[in-house]
Amino acid sequence: MLSPQHFLDEQENSKQKYLFKQRLWIAFIFVLLCFAIILGRMIYLQILSFNHYHSMAEGNRISFTVIPPTRGKIYDRNHTLLADNQPTYILKFTRERHMDIDALVKQLQTLLPSISEKKMAKFAQNMRHTNTFNQTLSPFYLTEKQAAVIAVNTHKLPGITLAARLKRYYPFGSTAVHAIGYVSRINMDELKTLDPEIYRGTDSIGKSGIEKFYETQLHGKPGLQYIETNAKGRVLRKLSAVPPVPGQDIQLTIDIRLQKYAESLLAGKKGAIVAMNPTNGEILAYVSQPTYDPNLFVDGISQINYNRLLHNKQKPFINRAINGQYPPGSTVKPFVALGALERGLTTAQKKIYDPGYLEFAGHRYRDWKRRGHGLVDLDTAITQSCDTYFYDLALKMGIDTLHDILYPFGFGHKTGIDLPKEASGILPSQAWKKATKGKPWYRGETVIAAIGQGYMLATPLQLAKATSILANHGQIVRPHLNIQPPPLTEESDTPQQIPIKDIHNWNTVIKAMTHVLHSVHGTAHKYAHHLPFTMAGKTGTAQVFSLKDAEYDANNIKKSLRDHSLFIGFAPVKKPQIAVSVIVENSSLKAAPLGIKVAKYYLQHCTDTPFLHKTTLNSIP
Amino acid sequence: MKIPLHQKQHVYRPNKSWIARLHLDPWLLLGVIALLAVSTIVVYSASDGNPHIIQNHLIRITLALILMIIFAQIPPHFMSMVTPWLFFIGILMLVTVLLFGHIGKGAQRWLDFGVIKFQPSELMKLVLPMMVAWLYAYETFPPSTKKLLQGGGMIALTAGLIVVEPDLGTSLLIAMSGLFVIYFAGLPWKIILGTIATTILSAPIAWHFMYDYQKQRVLTFLNPESDPLGKGYHIIQSKIAIGSGGLEGKGFMGSTQAHLDFLPESTTDFIFSVYAEEFGLIGVGLLLLLYTFVIGRGLYIASRAQDNFTRLVAASLTMTLFVYIFVNIGMVSGLLPVVGLPLPLISYGGSAMVTLMISFGILMSIHTHKKMLAK
Numbered sequence: 001m002l003s004p005q006h007f008l009d010e011q012e013n014s015k016q017k018y019l020f021k022q023r024l025w026i027a028f029i030f031v032l033l034c035f036a037i038i039l040g041r042m043i044y045l046q047i048l049s050f051n052h053y054h055s056m057a058e059g060n061r062i063s064f065t066v067i068p069p070t071r072g073k074i075y076d077r078n079h080t081l082l083a084d085n086q087p088t089y090i091l092k093f094t095r096e097r098h099m100d101i102d103a104l105v106k107q108l109q110t111l112l113p114s115i116s117e118k119k120m121a122k123f124a125q126n127m128r129h130t131n132t133f134n135q136t137l138s139p140f141y142l143t144e145k146q147a148a149v150i151a152v153n154t155h156k157l158p159g160i161t162l163a164a165r166l167k168r169y170y171p172f173g174s175t176a177v178h179a180i181g182y183v184s185r186i187n188m189d190e191l192k193t194l195d196p197e198i199y200r201g202t203d204s205i206g207k208s209g210i211e212k213f214y215e216t217q218l219h220g221k222p223g224l225q226y227i228e229t230n231a232k233g234r235v236l237r238k239l240s241a242v243p244p245v246p247g248q249d250i251q252l253t254i255d256i257r258l259q260k261y262a263e264s265l266l267a268g269k270k271g272a273i274v275a276m277n278p279t280n281g282e283i284l285a286y287v288s289q290p291t292y293d294p295n296l297f298v299d300g301i302s303q304i305n306y307n308r309l310l311h312n313k314q315k316p317f318i319n320r321a322i323n324g325q326y327p328p329g330s331t332v333k334p335f336v337a338l339g340a341l342e343r344g345l346t347t348a349q350k351k352i353y354d355p356g357y358l359e360f361a362g363h364r365y366r367d368w369k370r371r372g373h374g375l376v377d378l379d380t381a382i383t384q385s386c387d388t389y390f391y392d393l394a395l396k397m398g399i400d401t402l403h404d405i406l407y408p409f410g411f412g413h414k415t416g417i418d419l420p421k422e423a424s425g426i427l428p429s430q431a432w433k434k435a436t437k438g439k440p441w442y443r444g445e446t447v448i449a450a451i452g453q454g455y456m457l458a459t460p461l462q463l464a465k466a467t468s469i470l471a472n473h474g475q476i477v478r479p480h481l482n483i484q485p486p487p488l489t490e491e492s493d494t495p496q497q498i499p500i501k502d503i504h505n506w507n508t509v510i511k512a513m514t515h516v517l518h519s520v521h522g523t524a525h526k527y528a529h530h531l532p533f534t535m536a537g538k539t540g541t542a543q544v545f546s547l548k549d550a551e552y553d554a555n556n557i558k559k560s561l562r563d564h565s566l567f568i569g570f571a572p573v574k575k576p577q578i579a580v581s582v583i584v585e586n587s588s589l590k591a592a593p594l595g596i597k598v599a600k601y602y603l604q605h606c607t608d609t610p611f612l613h614k615t616t617l618n619s620i621p
Numbered sequence: 622m623k624i625p626l627h628q629k630q631h632v633y634r635p636n637k638s639w640i641a642r643l644h645l646d647p648w649l650l651l652g653v654i655a656l657l658a659v660s661t662i663v664v665y666s667a668s669d670g671n672p673h674i675i676q677n678h679l680i681r682i683t684l685a686l687i688l689m690i691i692f693a694q695i696p697p698h699f700m701s702m703v704t705p706w707l708f709f710i711g712i713l714m715l716v717t718v719l720l721f722g723h724i725g726k727g728a729q730r731w732l733d734f735g736v737i738k739f740q741p742s743e744l745m746k747l748v749l750p751m752m753v754a755w756l757y758a759y760e761t762f763p764p765s766t767k768k769l770l771q772g773g774g775m776i777a778l779t780a781g782l783i784v785v786e787p788d789l790g791t792s793l794l795i796a797m798s799g800l801f802v803i804y805f806a807g808l809p810w811k812i813i814l815g816t817i818a819t820t821i822l823s824a825p826i827a828w829h830f831m832y833d834y835q836k837q838r839v840l841t842f843l844n845p846e847s848d849p850l851g852k853g854y855h856i857i858q859s860k861i862a863i864g865s866g867g868l869e870g871k872g873f874m875g876s877t878q879a880h881l882d883f884l885p886e887s888t889t890d891f892i893f894s895v896y897a898e899e900f901g902l903i904g905v906g907l908l909l910l911l912y913t914f915v916i917g918r919g920l921y922i923a924s925r926a927q928d929n930f931t932r933l934v935a936a937s938l939t940m941t942l943f944v945y946i947f948v949n950i951g952m953v954s955g956l957l958p959v960v961g962l963p964l965p966l967i968s969y970g971g972s973a974m975v976t977l978m979i980s981f982g983i984l985m986s987i988h989t990h991k992k993m994l995a996k
Contacts, residue, residue, distance in 0.1 A: 016762045019807045020932055024920050027805075027940055031916055034947050035909050040952050045864040046902045053864025060861065061877045229881070379875075 061228055062239065066201030070166060072247030074180060074210060076256040077282075077483060080181055083211070085166035089147035091123070091138035092163040095130040099159060107156055111149050115140055116302075123267065128445030137203060139185070141167055146461055146520070168298045174291040176259050178319040179252070179283070179419070179481055181209020181271045182294030184301065197221065198229065207297065208319075210250060210481055212420050220247035237476040251483045253282035255606045258598065262287045270585035271564075272320035272460040274479075275598050278468030278570055278579040281477035281485075282415070284602060288320040310545065312514035321460045322415075322422040326583055328452035328542035330385045331463055331568045334470060334509050336450050337378055339405025340393050341505035348508045351377045358391040358447065365391050365447050368541070382512035383522050385539060387451050394450030399441055402449055403429035408476070408498045409466035411458055417479045425462050452541060463581035467568040470513075471536070471576035472504050509535050514573055524567070527593040535599055537569025539592045540585075567591035571599045578602045644693040644989040646922065652915035653981055656966040657682050657895075659908065664969045666874050667895040674888065678969050685978035692982025696990045697931045700983065703753055708752040708775070714741035715782040740782050742791050743972045747980055749779050749795055750843070750941065753802040754933035762929070763807030772803050789835050790960035797944050801937040807924075811948040822975040855891070858883045859953045870901030888969040890961060893953045901955075907968075916943050922988045931987040938980040945977075 018318050047051065074083035091108075105124040112120075119140045126136045142150065143161075150162055168183045186194065190205060197204070200222050206212040223244030228237050253276075262273045266289040292309050309316055318324060330522035340346045356372030357364045367373070367387040372378065381389035394402065406412070412427025426432070428449060430441040448454040451598045458466075461479060476496050478485070500506065513536035515521070517528035523539045542564040564586065570579040578599050582591040640647050661678060668674040718741055753772045757764050764772075776799035782793035804813065828836065862878035871877070876898040879887040887895050897905050919939030926932040942965055949964040950956035965971045 016807075019762050020805060020936075021924055023805050023807065023934060024924050027801075028917065028920050028937065032913070034943070035913060037956070038950050038954070039906065039909060039949065041951075041956055042863070042897065042902055042905045045860060045954060046867050046905070048898065049864050050867045053861050054867065056861045057865035057877055060858075060883050061881055326776050579944075 001403065004502070012267050012470075034560070062226055064224045064226045067223040067225055067241070067244045067245040068201040068449045069222050070246040071168065071183070072214075072218040072249045073250045074219065076250065076254050077252060077284075078255060078257075079251070080256045081171060082176065082252065082254075084169045084171060084254065086169040088165050088167040088610050089142040089144070089150075090163050090165045091142065091150065092135055092138075092161045093123075093130065093138070094135045094159050094161070094189040095127070096159055101127050104157060104159065107153075108160070111153055111157075112142070112146055114146070125320045127592065137163070139300060139493060141165065170294045172256060172260075173295060174293045175256065175263060176254060176286060177209070177294045178321060179209055179254060179286040179287040180294065182297045183211050184206055184297040197301065204298065209419060210252065211339035212590070213418050214250055214482065218247040218250060221245040226520060233443065237580050252481050253277070253284065253483050254286060255284050255602070258285045258602050258606050259287065261285075261601050262598050263289065265290070265597060266584070269558060269574055269587050269589055270314055270320070271591075272324055272589070273580065273582045273594060273598060274321050274460045274464040274580055275580045275602060276464050276468060276477075276479055277345045278471040278477065278576045279475075281465075281468070281479045282483065283479055283481050284578060284606070285598065286321055286428050286481065288318070290314045290316040292316045313337075319419070319421075320583070320585075322417065322419055324583065324585075325425055325457035326564055326566070327454070327456060327542040328411075328458040328463060329542040329564070329566050329567050330387075330451055331384065331538050331540035331581075332411075332450075332452040332456070332458075333382055333390055334392060334513055334538050335409050335411075335466060336390060336402065337382060337503060337512070338470070338509045339401070341508065342501045343397070343401065343405070345396050345401075346393060346487075348378050348505075351375045354386055354388040354390055356388070358388045360391070360395065361444055361448055363444060365444075372471050377484075378508065379515060380537065381510045381522075382509065383519055385493055385516075386591040390450040391447045394446045396445065398443075399446040400429050400431075401451060402446065403432075404428055406466075409469050410520075411456075411466060412475075415459075415461050415465045415479050418482050421466040422461075423459055425459055426457040428457055460583050463566070463568050463583075464579055467570055468576075468579040468580060470506075470510070471505065471570040471579055474500050510573060513538055513569070517569070523568075524592040524596070527590070527596050531596065531600065533600075533603060534574070535569055535571035535593065535596060536573050537595060539590075540566035540568070542566060562586045562588065565589065567595040569595045569599065571603060577607060641989065643682055643690055644670070644985060646918070646985045646988045648987075649915065649918050649981060650701070652911060652918060653966065653978075655911055656915065657686075659911070660892075660969075662873065662966040663892055663899070663967060666876060666899060667879050667892055668969070669880055670874075674969060681970075684838045685974050688975060689978040689982035689985070692979050693984055693985040693989065695982075697928075697934075697983075697987050700751065700934075700986070701758060701930045704748065704751045704755040711741055711745045712778065712925065715745070715779070717741075719782065719785065740972055742786070742788065742795065743976050745779050745783070745795050746941070746976050747797060747938070747983070749776065750798040750802050750937040751930075751934050752801045754930050754937065757802065757806045757933060758928065758930040759909045760806070760929070764807060769803060769808065769812075772806075773797065776800060776803075785833055787835075789831070790962060794941070794944060794948070794962070798941040801940045802933045805933050805936045806929075826979060829957055838912065855885050855959060856953075856955050858885065859891050859894040860955050862891075863897040863954055866898040866901045866904075868897045868902045870904055872896070872913055873899055875899050882896045889963055890968065891953050892962050892968045893950050896967070897954075912943075912946050916940075919984055922984050925991070926987055927991045931991075935984055935987050938984060942977065942980070 002041060026250055037197050071085055073081060073085065076082055101124060103121060104127070108123075109115075109120055119138075122139045123136075126139070130136045147162055150157070150160070154162075170177075170180065170182070184204045184207050185203060186199065194205070198219065198221060202219070202222065205443065206218065210418055211218065216531040221244060224242045226239040226241065228239060258275065262275065262285040266273060267289055269289055271287075271289055273285060274283065275285040276283045290312075296305055301506050337346075337519045341348065352375070354367060354372040354376050356370050357366045359365075365387070368385070372388065373384055373386045376384075376386045376389045378389070382388060397405075403412070412425055414422045414424045428441075428445070433439060433455070443444050445454050449456055452458075465479050466478065468479075469475065474497050475496065516539065517524045517531065517535050519525060522528075524537055528535065565584045567582040567590075568580065569592075580595040582595040582598070584591045584594070640650065661675070661682070664678050665675055752775055756768060756772050756775070760768055760905035776796050780792045780796035783795060786792075858878060862876065862884050865878070866872070868932070874880075876884075876887075876895045878884040878898055879895045884891050884894055894906065900907075916939055919942065920936060923932055923939060926935050945962060945965045948957055948960060949962050952959055952962065963970050965977050966974070968974075
């Protein structure tokens with residue numbers, strides 16, 4: 001149609017027309033050139049970059065939502081539920097283009113008057129910072145009633161949808177909170193370190209206790225739901241799904257009945273009780289008083305509530321069983337005595353004279369009994385808790401031997417319990433003092449170390465562990481709360497048994513500890529009347545405040561300065577089933593009866609074969 | 622076609638077809654109708670089969686066809702006669718728009734007469750090239766420098782009045798339609814190349830006088846990925862649509878980009894992207910062939926025109942059509958900056974379609990009225 005020949009045929013002998021036709025041809029060639037450019041561009045986009053744009057179109061079309069995993073539940077040893085998941089509702093906001101967020105927030109405020117202004121403001125801020133097509137969740141949960149209000153009014157709330165969530169719930173409230181721990185909102189610092197793949201769609205995380213220690217197991221892995229969405233993020237249809245892997249349930253070694261009972265014994269006081277099965281390290285009760293309600297934290301605790309707990313003088317946040325480091329006082333005496341026997345530094349028969357003090361380097365180290373115990377052998381020294389006997393023993397052995405005696409029982413290092421942030425206590429030695437204080441050791445410090453004073457510090461859990469090892473005749477156990485504890489790692493090289501030189505030495509000490517409860521002179525005898533089983537134990541008092549030579553009068557000094565009362569023990573003596581350690585801080589309340597009651601409650605109510613009769617008393621002379 | 626045209630003109634043919642009687646050009650009509658058919662298919666898909674939009678579209682096509690036929694009946698010499706008056710009225714309306722115009726989308730482009738809203742710049746798309754052509758109608762090509770300056774002045778005045786609306790895109794395109802007339806009138810190459818060189822060199826100065834949104838468009842054009850959710854969003858989504866179409870396309874109604882609302886203005890400015898996504902490179906090639914056919918026919922009509930006015934008008938209107946096609950496709954495929962411009966004969970939309978169909982009517986009138994002139 002537009003062949004050049006044709007134009008030539010038509011060409012008149014007019015220069016003017018020739019010029020015009022020339023221009024037409026140039027224009028047409030220009031058009032073809034431009035269309036060639038477009039075609040080239042199309043080949044580039046549709047053929048050469050096809051894969052790129054194809055996947056981008058699919059990426060546009062297909063998006064996915066995360067299905068958060070169900071958090072594993074926590075049970076006690078008898079399958080009583082301790083940490084549950086309860087369905088609740090949460091608001092999900094999807095940012096679309098051109099949204100009036102202020103109007104939306106106002107609408108939400110009128111519909112949900114009971115949500116605090118602060119939380120609503122936080123939600124509004126989150127909504128504003130959400131990129132287009134992205135989503136954010138409300139920092140608060142809704143009750144069923146509130147959810148119904150939202151559901152009815154969805155047409156007034158563009159971008160807002162209701163999402164069902166599972167919320168952690170602790171049916172026993174403050175009971176065993178220091179063992180179980182709690183979950184709460186993931187904070188900014190945690191967000192930086194968490195694996196975003198695993199924590200997609202999850203807003204809370206274990207913050208303490210078992211909930212924190214076993215976070216990975218409890219949490220599980222999220223699933224994905226692939227969906228076709230439009231540009232506004234609206235779901236058009238569901239394509240396929242990868243189901244989430246739910247978190248594993250955890251069964252604890254705790255017996256919630258014993259736990260509640262033990263907590264009631266310490267109610268209103270500060271202190272800790274640890275009860276464990278000495279044969280396998282299973283923690284039966286894990287008490288740290290005062291406690292607090294973990295359910296307060298699940299939604300994100302309010303600032304007022306948090307401050308109230310944080311600034312509480314009783315310090316409920318302190319996990320006393322593993323973080324409370326106390327001078328063990330006289331409770332170390334059985335271990336010191338055993339070590340001395342095994343090392344041949346003394347014998348069961350050897351007696352010393354106690355005038356009520358030991359004089360060393362011009363200083364009088366007083367016994368708790370002002371007039372002294374007179375002639376004292378090892379059994380009496382433990383039964384009546386004679387300090388002078390141990391002062392004498394300490395000078396004979398020296399601090400490093402004392403350290404070597406106590407270390408295998410777990411003093412001075414972590415027990416390895418499955419809880420975060422355990423304290424290791426202090427077991428002094430010459431090297432330790434050099435390293436930490438930069439000063440040489442004085443022998444006078446050895447004297448008080450033998451009665452668990454001075455630098456020495458131990459946690460209630462360490463005391464329970466040491467007691468268990470003693471009860472086991474040297475078999476070392478690792479305390480644990482999960483009924484299936486994680487396999488040992490670095491501690492696997494440590495010996496599982498303290499070498500025994502003479503089994504009679506162990507029996508001598510255990511018998512002396514039995515006399516603490518069952519002999520008329522025993523320091524805990526008055527609490528052990530009519531005990532239907534034999535129990536071995538040792539009382540202790542830890543001086544928090546040095547009173548020098550002055551007479552101790554419990555009623556005259558401020559309550560907070562009163563000494564800590566301690567008790568360790570295990571029962572029944574022949575076949576130990578429970579080992580306990582008790583610490584009561586700054587109180588006139590004695591620790592020994594609490595420990596005895598816990599053991600009695602456990603043996604009578606919590607074991608398969610309740611001990612109702614005195615079975616082994618005939619072994620006492 | 623073997624018979625020389627001048628002989629054919631003198632033959633009286635009582636059995637003229639209805640197409641000839643209606644002063645229609647069958648080839649141009651064929652191309653236009655084919656494009657309108659494609660348009661209907663794509664608008665149907667892009668609007669997700671919205672019956673309201675389809676109905677509107679068909680009504681507009683019908684009206685535009687009727688207007689085309691009406692304009693095909695008007696003899697070119699009559700058009701030539703009224704051109705100066707239309708131009709005068711057009712300029713007057715542009716001034717009026719500036720003073721009292723309705724503000725839509727941030728620019729004053731509309732005149733609201735109560736019953737109908739009217740966009741004077743749409744009128745000028747046709748009237749300006751006609752006016753410049755009128756100016757050169759009785760000149761020998763190339764025109765004198767004086768006439769060239771006069772034509773340039775008219776173009777500058779019209780474009781200037783539109784650019785302050787502000788509507789840079791339309792202003793440039795209308796100026797282009799006037800400049801085509803000067804080009805076809807035989808503007809010396811020295812001046813053409815010199816002007817192009819000057820334009821490129823003065824670009825930084827033009828930048829200085831641009832509105833922010835115009836600057837943004839240029840910046841976004843240069844690097845759309847820099848702002849994927851904001852300024853570059855349209856272009857990125859459009860390129861995804863085109864590119865994901867591949868060789869064969871996703872098929873009719875298969876455009877996920879349009880149906881899932883990722884593509885903006887999918888029935889109007891970005892309709893090419895929907896077409897390319899659904900019909901692929903093959904479809905694009907066919908569409909370009911169809912456009913080439915229509916443009917070729919337009920230029921052929923210009924080459925056969927019998928006087929300078931009709932020559933220049935036919936050639937300029939055809940080339941203006943080409944510029945619209947090129948700018949629109951160039952824009953949606955990321956070759957050119959984003960200019961709010963529909964794809965001729967394909968996009969859903971009123972006034973642009975009407976103007977375009979009138980220009981086809983004028984082309985047909987030019988082609989079918991020359992016999993009468995020759996009598």
